[in-house]
Amino acid sequence: MATAIDELVALPARQVARRERLRLLWHSPTFLLGLVVVAFWVLCALVGRLLVPHDPYLPDLLSRLKPPSAAHWFGTDDIGRDVFSRVIVGARGILTVAPLATLLGTVAGTSIGLVAGYFRGIVDEVLMRVVDAFLAVPVVITGMLGLVALGPSTATLILVIGFVFTPLIARTVRAAVLAEREMEYVQAGRLRKENALYMMFVEILPNVLGPVLVEFTVRLGYAIFATATLSFLGFGIQPPAADWGLNLHDQYIYLTGGLWWPVLFPALAIATLVVGVNLLADGLAQVYER
Amino acid sequence: MGRFLLRRFGLALVTLWLLSIIVFVAAHVFPGDVGRRILGPFADPAAVASLNHQLGTDQPILSQYWSWLSGAVTGHLGTSLNYRDSVASLLGRAIGNSAKLGVVAFVLVVPLGILGGIVAALNRDRFLDRFITVAGLSAAVIPEFVWAIVVIILFGVVLRVLPVTAQAPEGSGVLTQLEYLILPAIALVLVLFGYIARITRAGMIEALDADYTRTAALKGLSWATVIRRHVLRNALLPTVAVVASQTGYLIGGLVVIELIFNYPGIGYLLFTAAQKKDFPLLQGGVMFVGLVYLTATLLADIAYSLLNPRIRYGSAE
Amino acid sequence: MDSSKASNAGIARSVPPASVGEVRDSVLEVDDFRLAFQVRGRDRNAIRGVSFSVGRNDSYGLVGESGCGKSTVALAIVKYLPRNAHIQSGAIRVNGADVFQMGNAELRRLRATTVSMVYQNPGAALNPAIRVGDQVAETFRVSGSHRAEALARARAMLVKVQISDPDGVMRRYPHQLSGGMQQRVVIAMALAHNPALLILDEPTTGLDATVEAEVLDLIVALRKEFGISILLISHNLGLVARMCRRIGVLYAGRLVEEGSSDAVLSDPRHPYTVGLLRAVPRWGTSKSHGLLDTIPGLPPAIGANIPGCVFADRCGLVQDICQQQEPQLFELDGGRTSRCFFHEKAHLLPTVEAGPKIASRALAVGAPLVRVEHLSKTFRQDGHPVKGVVDVSLSIRPGEALGLVGESGSGKTTLARVLLGLTPPDAGATIDIEGKALRPQISDRPDDQIRALQMVFQNPGGSLNRRHSVRRIIGRALTRLIGLAGRAREQRILELAQSVRLDRALLDLWPVQLSGGLKQRVAIARAFAGEPRLVIADEPTSALDVSVQAAILNLLVKLQADKGVTYLFISHDLGVVRYLSDRIAVLYLGRLMEVGDAETVFQGPHHPYTEALLSAAPILKGETRERIRLHGEIPNASAPPSGCVFHTRCPRFIGDICVKEEPPLAEQEPGHFIRCHHPIEELRRMQRPAPAPATVPGEPSR
Ligand SMILES: Nc1ncnc2c1ncn2[C@@H]1O[C@H](COP(=O)(O)OP(=O)(O)OP(=O)(O)O)[C@@H](O)[C@H]1O
């Protein structure tokens, strides 16, 4: 008598698929490029102070706004600080704020999305209208309003960015939960009279973690975007930090005079970091879509 | 279809009302003592009290909200602390400038983005597709001010071909004004291109993979006809909605772009309001931005339902 | 020229396909076609050498389980393949011209004039944004007609496919038509240029049985009228056999047997075909005739490297040689072929599920287990009331299997959900279980009632949480329903797994790692965790292939025999319902039309609707009874017809009385309820008795 174990062929197939995906990931040039760039900036954020040739905070009024040279690879800024050193250590602020804010937004958004999607009806309707209201105004403007109202500081920056991301993530998670809710295992749960918390967190949540993770990587890119922009506007990371956005805020007026170096390098730093994160997210999506 | 649009309209109104609460809470409740928040910790308590009185922030919260909301509904958004002018007229003047810039950016980016998406989809998974997608999305995650700096350095400092401010001298003709708007518009285009291209590409791919496309191809139509008559028609439908939602991103971008290019639009106004803690102006400005966004999405909904027979004609059963 | 190509590819073939019958005059020749799909960077072969030909004016059916490559072959004929497909070798010739060598212009001409295709899901096959008339007309414009002329021809074509309101339909958008109507439109487009070959890929899968029957009739009629050849692709052997003169059986991308429908069906020469035939419940047979036979195991995955016979892993006749060497195509008499070394003893394939015959239970006549009275359920849709279930009164006897049949939208699932407490009924309904009232909402029901009612769902993939292991899925049910924990729970998990024949090694796996059949076993184990009194099974096998379906049906039968549980069994497949059920209830537009013993309902006299349903079912053996066809659409539940709700489609329509007066559900014979104005004797007179169960092809004498 043949037993059902004959049908076990699917087991190795799944492991093979996972291995093949990893292999593809390691052969994806965009993913690897993203990985290298992000790893570089993370390293700078962690131990940047040890890598730099000059004190990034020390003004030198005798060599103000000097163009790039052997001594100052990226030139000096308007009070004579070494731009290269400031770019290297400038990674820290943004790489603290953005991931924490994203995490905050992801946790809060996921919870709200779960509740709205699971209960539907009036709870959902109310939550989603509030979400809509938040989304009617661009993140930068809501962020500005929040930071002015609460007063700028790193903590409020994390709070405000996390807060404005919450509705975005809530909406994505809610859509995933709504789809999940139609699955028959949810009905099977009801047939056992499971309570709502169990259904939401034990049954449904594990199934929406995929979209949540994707959303997290994508949002991380935007958190960097938002942090940099708010800092550039002067509401984000506060002086005397060597933050890139903040640097640009202080230096961009010299641009019209043709003094490009104090501006270009921090700008490129921001660009490489967001693009790196974006490439990572894209690589993951590519491999998992196929 | 009427029902559908009516519902959308109702929802937009509710959203706007909720936004008013959010804005009010942010501007009146979060700061605690509004006068103190504006004047700073070392200001004379009498001055703070008098400012609070002038702003009405010494009133009970609910009556503050009521007087602000009833004013807002009738277009009276109060007086700017910074400009000492009515918020409504300040916004009115600024929106014209922003609209000019926005229109230039949209006119450039919408066709380009759609074209990019179409080209990418038609070359799916080949180099051109990967290039458009990856480059487009990478460009989209780079903040506008970074792009602004890059284009200024490139065109204004290195090549010296375009003006690096956006405001044309008083009394310039349309062409000159356009010339001044090109650089800021390019920065906006670079950010918006990726989104529009991506959505178009996704819509295209869905339509390309659809059974009806296969039906059309198997009728013996040429591939170009299949694309034109069957694919594009369905693929561009979602793009309509996305283009509208881009007004949101666009306005967000304006804050930075108008600041860098020193252009007196709504973004610049909001920025100064925030910087000077000009709460009446900030509040009014945010509400106004929300109104613009909701109107745009509502218009997109109307367009969408006009183009989509499934909504235009309900189902048979 | 191509024989050299074939031998280059190193395939031993004893019979060139062209020599099988229609040498000169074949419309389609598929010659040793091989294809691979690129998945995660590797080519994986999916079609492993398929050869067959379709004669002019002939009908050819391709059967096989899901994933065997039927659609891929069909799409290759018109060279419209997925982007990741790679043709490895072989040729496909239409009217002698090799499709793979064609340039774009030639290919377009081929598609426009020579080969047409109709596939599953007509809703998706029509462009949602273009009016039906324009879409059909476009087919004519390809050949250069002017707009007005094209529209006129389109209209004529719609008339040909028996659309009664062609002008109205032309003006509509696809989503405004029913599924059957949409498929007619697709067929109209396909026949526009009187093609030499019409490919139909599962043309009626997803349509209701009565609609399916109508569409198939239409295809037969059009084929006669136009004289086209058809290639019909389906997983349903009965359907293919009825429609086609010749059939080919596809397995894992290999054609394993070919021949005339009659010959293949009555005397299959490949063990796979034998197994397939035995796995389907034969018309009119029930569980009392014994368990169904099954095919163990799973088909090989695409890309699997198979040196020998593709079926070797699952074949009961397998010998060493089968593993090492691929069997060539054996030519048998009658223009038949089989790809099996032991084709002459294929019918000796041993049965897998031999077991004691399951005696029909002596049904207790006493108190019913579940009693439903005046159950209605009204939904609201866009502000309109829609009656899902209307005044159903029914009792389910302990230990029986009650089959619930009816077309889509007839209220089967709603009834099940109401019983389970997932959807509350309208006020006024009473539901009892073992004499105790059942609360309408599951949240109000006491634990013993929760335990008493459980369910097996249609989609085994969706009914198991894919992030929970099998052990956890079954264990949770035990914890919740009977409060087991620790050792006792583990013990019980093992027992349950044993009773559904799940190997204990599978308990630590996740659902994705299981095949559909195994998943359904897990779902069944879960449903039985709390020792339920009534198990509701809503289409439990319709997502499964026939060989797997047989195993699940057997399991359900055995569990019932062991545990004395009661079933409410919902299915659209009458053969399956007949096999499993002791009694059958027929629903139409939410109303009970007929209730009676399974045997009685099948033998007749039937309610006219039941009669039509039975008549629509595809049957393996050719048979002679009169076919009843339903015309017109299933009415909208929000505006049901007056009087007898069936009167708009009834083949036995009497007259005014049917329009004005709703007949009662009357007990016309003991235990046999029929809702019709015809007296039972009248029905008996009109309906000739159904034929006796067909003899079993390829069945070893037991
Ligand atoms: N684009 C593709 N990429 C990878 N694998 C594919 C692709 N298309 C089909 N396959 C695989 O090729 C095999 C044959 O597919 P095909 O659709 O032809 O089978 P089928 O017999 O028509 O099945 P069904 O009865 O489910 O329609 C299957 O294993 C399927 O999963």
Ligand code: SF4
């Ligand atoms: S060749 Fe061997 S394994 Fe294949 S079907 Fe025949 S007996 Fe079975």
Ligand code: SF4
């Ligand atoms: S009552 Fe009339 S319409 Fe209804 S089933 Fe009987 S004969 Fe047909």
Ligand SMILES: [Mg+2]
């Ligand atoms: Mg198929």
